[in-house]
Amino acid sequence: MRVRTVFLALGAAIGLAASSLPMSVAAVPPPQPGSLTKHEITATYVSGLSSGGFMANQLHVAYSGLFQGAGIFSAGPYDCAQNNLSTALSACMDTVLPRKTPAELEALTRTRASAGTVDPPQNLSGDPVWLFHGTADQTVKTAVNNDLATYYRDFGARVAYDNSSPAGHAWVSPIGPNSCGTSSSPYINKCGTTDPVRDMLTHLFGSVNPAASSLSGKLVQFDQNTYVPGGNAASVSMGREGFAYVPRSCETGPCKLMVTLHGCYQYYGLVGNALMDKAFLNEYADTNNMIVLYPQATTLAGNPRGCWDWWGYQSAQYPLKSGPQMTAVVNMVQALRDGSTPTPVPECVTASNYAHTLAGRAYASFGLTYALGSNQALGLWNTLTSSSLRQTSPGYWVKC
Template identity: 40%
Template sequence: MLKIDASLPHWDSHNDDERRQHMAIRVTASRLLAALVVLTSLPSASALGAIIALPKYNVSVEEVSVSGFSSGAHMAAQMHFAYSKTIRKGAGIVAGGPVYCSQGNVAISVGPCMANTGSRNLPYLMSVVNTWSGNGYIDPTGNMSASRVYLLSGTIDSTVRQPVMDDLKTMYANYLPAANIYYKNNLAAEHAVPTDFFGNGCSVNGSPYLNNCNFDTAGEILKWIYGTLNTKNTGTLSGSFINFDQSAFWGNFNPGTYSMASSGYAYVPAACTAGQACRLHVAFHGCLQSASVAGTAFYQNAGYNRWADTNRIVVLYPQTIATTNNPGGCWDWWGYEDVNFPGKSGGQMVAIKTMIDKIVGGNTAAPFTCSHWYASNYAHVANGRAYIGTDGQVYAVNSNQYLGYYLTTAYTDVRRTSAGYYAYGSCS
C-alpha cells in the first residue's frame, strides 16, 4: 500500500500503548480546536421529507468547484489539491490555511496553523505537496494551472490569524498564475462567513459563524470562479433542498466512523432538476456549523443558493457529526480519524469525491466494501482490478487511485463494489 511522507505518524495496531497515545492526541486535538469557539446549540435542521439517494444531474466535470470556511476551508483546499483532475474550476477559501499545515500534529494545528504562534514552514509543506503530486498520493498539481481561487481573511479574525491565510496565498501562487488568485484581506470581519443579509454583527465570533458584514462572500467566490453570472435571486427560490443519504458512499461502513453524518443536503435549482446543463459547487461548513449543531443556518443562509438559483448551480452541502474524537464536528485537517486525511485515500476525501462522481457521472459505487483482494500490483493488473498509467505506475480501475509501483514485492488490498468500482485500502 502507498506510504505517504515519513513525517506522518505510523501507528502500529499491535502496540496498545501507542494506540492509546494516538487516541489521546486525536481527542485533545478536537477539544482544543472546539475550545476556540463558543458552542451554542441551535435546533436541528427541519425535516425536508424522506432522505433520498443523491441524484445524478447534467453536470460536466469541467464545471466542478469547492469552497469552505474554517475546517471546511482546509477541507476545500485539500480536495482541490488532491482531486485537481476533478475539481477543475477552482476553490474559495475563507479562514483556512496551507494544505497539510497541521502535519498531523495537534500543537501545530492550533498554534502555527490558527493562532499564528510559530512558523508553518511553508517551504517544507510545498515540498511535501510536490512529492505527493509526483507519486500519485494526490493528483498532479499541474492540473490546477487553469483553476481560479478566491481567498478571504478577516482583519479581526481572532481564531485563524491573517498570516496563516497569507501563507495559503503564497502556496497557491506556486501552482496558479497570479492573475487567477484573488485575496480579500481588508474586510473587518471576525471568524465567520461574511454575508450581506444574515447573521451576527461583523465583529462577533460565535454561532452560527455567519456574520452580516454587508459583504456577499458566496457571490464573490462564485463570480470569481465561474466568471460573469446572472443577478442573484433575492426573492423566493425556484428550486428545492434535498436531504440525501450520505451513508450510501460508505458501503458497509458506518459513516460515523469518520465523523460523517448519515445524511447531507443539496440545493438544486429547478432548471437542474429539469435536466438542463448545470454546474456543481461543493460548500463545506466549519466546526460547530453542521446541521446537527447549527440547524439550517449554513446550508440555507451562507448565500450560495441565491446565486445558484439563477445560474444553474447545484450546491452540495456534505455534513459532519460530532464524535468522541471530534466534538466540534470539524472536517479532518489534522488527522483526528485518518492518517491519510490530506490524500486521495483519506476517508472523508474519498466519500466526498464519490458524491461528486455520482452527481457528475451517475456512478453509484461506494468506495468502501469488504470484498477485497490482497495481492501484488502485478496480480491486480493481470486480473483487471488495476491498470498501468502513462507514468508506469499502477492505478485502480475506475477510481484511478494510486496503488504504487508495478513491479514490487509489496501487496495492496484492493476492494471492489457491486458496480465494479475499485479502490485500495484495508477493511476495518
C-alpha cells in the same frame, strides 16, 4: 491558559464567515428525502471555511483534475497540520509554533503527486481561487491565511484575496444573522452592504446573475452512508444526512456544481439548516444554474466539535485521495456527475498484531508481523503494537 485558549480557538477555527445586504429572501425549502442522481454537470468547484476551508483546499489539491476552482474563508495551506493536533492548533491557527513554509508544502505536494496519492499540481495552474480573511478574525491568524495565498500563487492559480473586511471568523453573507466582527455560532456574519458570496462566485465563474429573491429549487436529503468507504458514515465522523440544493433549471439542463463544507460547530446535527439557509448560495444557484452540495461532518472521539479532518483525527491519510472523508465527498460528486454508486469498501479492522495473526489477517516471521496476501510490514509481533487492516479480496489484506 495557552491550552484552554487554543482549544477555544479550535472551536471557532472551524466555523464560517459572511457578508450583508438589506434584503429579504425565502428560507431554504424543507428537505425532501431522496438520493443523489445524475445531472449534466459542466464544472465542479469547492468552498468552505475554517475546517471546511482546510478541507476544501485538500479536495482541490488532491483532486485537482476534478475541481476547477475553490472559494475559501479563513484557512491555511495544504497539510499545514502534518497529522498533528498541536501543530494544527499552535502553528496553523495560532502561530506560536513553527510551521512548514509554503515552499516546503509545495515540495510535499509534488512528492505526493509523483507517488500518485494526489493529482498533479500542474492542474492548479490557471484555476480561479478566491480567499477571504477578516481583520477581526483571531481564530486563524492572518499569516496562516497568507500562506494559503502564496501556496496557490506559486502553483499558478489565479488568486483573488479579500483581507480587508472587518469580519470575524465566519462565513460572510448578505443575510447572515450575526454582526460583522463577531466569531460565534452559527458563524455566519453580515458586513454592511458587501456581498462576498457574489464576489467569490464572480471570480470562480467569470460573471454571475443577480441572486434570486425567492427559491424555486428543492433541498434533497440523502444518506451519506452510501458514499463513505465501508458504508458507515459515523465511523469517519460524518453525519447520516447530507444535503443538496437543486434548482429547477438543473433538473433538465446543464449546471455547475458547488461543494460547500461547513466549519466546526456548524454541522447539521448542531445548528440545523443554518448554513444552508443563510450562506446565500442557493439564491445564486437559482439564477446561475448551480447545484450546491452540502456534505455533513459530525462528532467523534477526538473530534468533539464536528470538524472536517484537516489534522488527522480520523485517518493519517486525511489529505490524500484515499482519505476516508475525501473519498466520501468525491463519491457524492461523482454520483451527481454520472449517477454512479460507489462499490462499498470493507471496513478497517484495528487490533494488536498478535490478534491479527490469530484471526488469519496477518502472519509473523522472526518477530515481525506482515499482512496476509499483501505482505505489508506491520511492525513487531506482540499485543502492544496495533495495526488497521482491510480485506480487499479473499485472503488478501492491506493496511488502511
